[in-house]
Amino acid sequence: xxxxxxxxxxxxxxxxxxxxxxxxxxxxxxxxxxxxxxxxxxxxxxxxxxxxxxxxxxxxxxxxxxxxxxxxxxxxxxxxxxxxxxxxxxxxxxxxxxxxxxxxxxxxxxxxxxxxxxxxxxxxxxxxxxxxxxxxxxxxxxxxxxxxxxxxxxxxxxxxxxxxxxxxxxxxxxxxxxxxxxxxxxxxxxxxxxxxxxxxx
Amino acid sequence: xxxxxxxxxxxxxxxxxxxxxxxxxxxxxxxxxxxxxxxxxxxxxxxxxxxxxxxxxxxxxxxxxxxxxxxxxxxxxxxxxxxxxxxxxxxxxxxxxxxxxxxxxxxxxxxxxxxxxxxxxxxxxxxxxxxxxxxxxxxxxxxxxxxxxxxxxxxxxxxxxxxxxxxxxxxxxxxxxxxxxxxxxxxxxxxxx
Numbered sequence: 001x002x003x004x005x006x007x008x009x010x011x012x013x014x015x016x017x018x019x020x021x022x023x024x025x026x027x028x029x030x031x032x033x034x035x036x037x038x039x040x041x042x043x044x045x046x047x048x049x050x051x052x053x054x055x056x057x058x059x060x061x062x063x064x065x066x067x068x069x070x071x072x073x074x075x076x077x078x079x080x081x082x083x084x085x086x087x088x089x090x091x092x093x094x095x096x097x098x099x100x101x102x103x104x105x106x107x108x109x110x111x112x113x114x115x116x117x118x119x120x121x122x123x124x125x126x127x128x129x130x131x132x133x134x135x136x137x138x139x140x141x142x143x144x145x146x147x148x149x150x151x152x153x154x155x156x157x158x159x160x161x162x163x164x165x166x167x168x169x170x171x172x173x174x175x176x177x178x179x180x181x182x183x184x185x186x187x188x189x190x191x192x193x194x195x196x197x198x199x200x201x
Numbered sequence: 202x203x204x205x206x207x208x209x210x211x212x213x214x215x216x217x218x219x220x221x222x223x224x225x226x227x228x229x230x231x232x233x234x235x236x237x238x239x240x241x242x243x244x245x246x247x248x249x250x251x252x253x254x255x256x257x258x259x260x261x262x263x264x265x266x267x268x269x270x271x272x273x274x275x276x277x278x279x280x281x282x283x284x285x286x287x288x289x290x291x292x293x294x295x296x297x298x299x300x301x302x303x304x305x306x307x308x309x310x311x312x313x314x315x316x317x318x319x320x321x322x323x324x325x326x327x328x329x330x331x332x333x334x335x336x337x338x339x340x341x342x343x344x345x346x347x348x349x350x351x352x353x354x355x356x357x358x359x360x361x362x363x364x365x366x367x368x369x370x371x372x373x374x375x376x377x378x379x380x381x382x383x384x385x386x387x388x389x390x391x392x393x394x
Contacts, residue, residue, distance in 0.1 A: 101252040
């Protein structure tokens with residue numbers, strides 16, 4: 001009976017020690033003990049960063065799941081107001097730099113203030129930008145005050161130029177992208193944010 | 202011929218637990234919507250950042266060892282279940298029945314230490330750092346608020362964290378419960394003799 005007992009103890013030791021020793025021996029053999037606690041992909045990046053001056057940024061980004069050519073800021077393409085649905089449609093040229101991960105805009109809302117008057121704008125539907133996507137994207141916004149939203153679109157496009165246009169302020173921005181939420185209480189004046197696009201139009 | 206059916210069921214559940222772990226970790230925590238995923242499992246632990254999966258070699262070795270030991274315990278429990286009256290069966294049962302219990306308790310202890318003790322230790326060691334404790338809920342969802350000065354922008358940034366135990370964990374718990382029952386049943390069969 002002792003043979004069974006000892007046999008089972010040997011099985012326990014073998015099960016725990018064999019894989020452990022194999023991995024320890026492998027990294028000790030190549031002289032990289034740090035490799036035991038750092039994932040191989042990250043270890044390769046650390047090695048390349050330390051061997052060459054600054055390392056190859058592009059290959060580092062690719063290994064981290066980021067497409068280097070996709071690192072671009074969204075570009076403004078146009079803003080229109082749809083009278084039938086009472087929504088503002090913002091067109092952007094967007095590139096998702098994440099090679100294996102989609103970007104989801106769950107919520108986007110902000111408040112437009114003109115002195116004591118204010119109205120809120122919010123994203124109507126969730127927007128999903130697929131991994132590696134590059135192209136135009138339409139974001140549809142609705143508001144509690146559709147007329148004010150229409151005026152805002154006209155002001156940004158330079159169609160209307162009321163006296164108060166320069167005083168319009170954006171505040172209470174709330175964005176939820178992939179579960180990361182950002183809240184900004186004051187964004188500043190619209191004329192400063194959209195000045196360039198207004199001038200263009 | 203007597204059979205210990207509870208031990209046989211426990212051993213079957215032990216095999217199912219290991220097989221299930223390969224596709225579904227015992228506990229999964231997600232920061233953001235899939236931005237960072239932590240897959241905690243006694244048999245296959247990994248984490249994913251932006252869709253890229255990472256495995257820590259030393260933890261992988263421990264996982265493989267534990268999976269092999271779990272399967273070996275399942276085999277001994279199955280052999281015991283078929284011949285519970287043999288002289289060597291007592292040793293087989295003794296080797297097999299405790300394993301699921303040890304693994305379940307050990308897993309919960311390590312998980313709790315990582316979630317509660319590790320952030321507290323980091324906060325104590327690094328002044329000015331405020332790692333939330335627990336860093337993620339053991340079960341359910343919460344929000345991590347980043348310190349205002351961290352990103353150097355005048356904004357409040359929060360990250361949603363969700364975590365849950367999967368069916369693989371509950372298979373492990375069921376295997377532990379059945380193995381305890383198998384041990385108790387063995388006592389009864391001995392008394393009957």
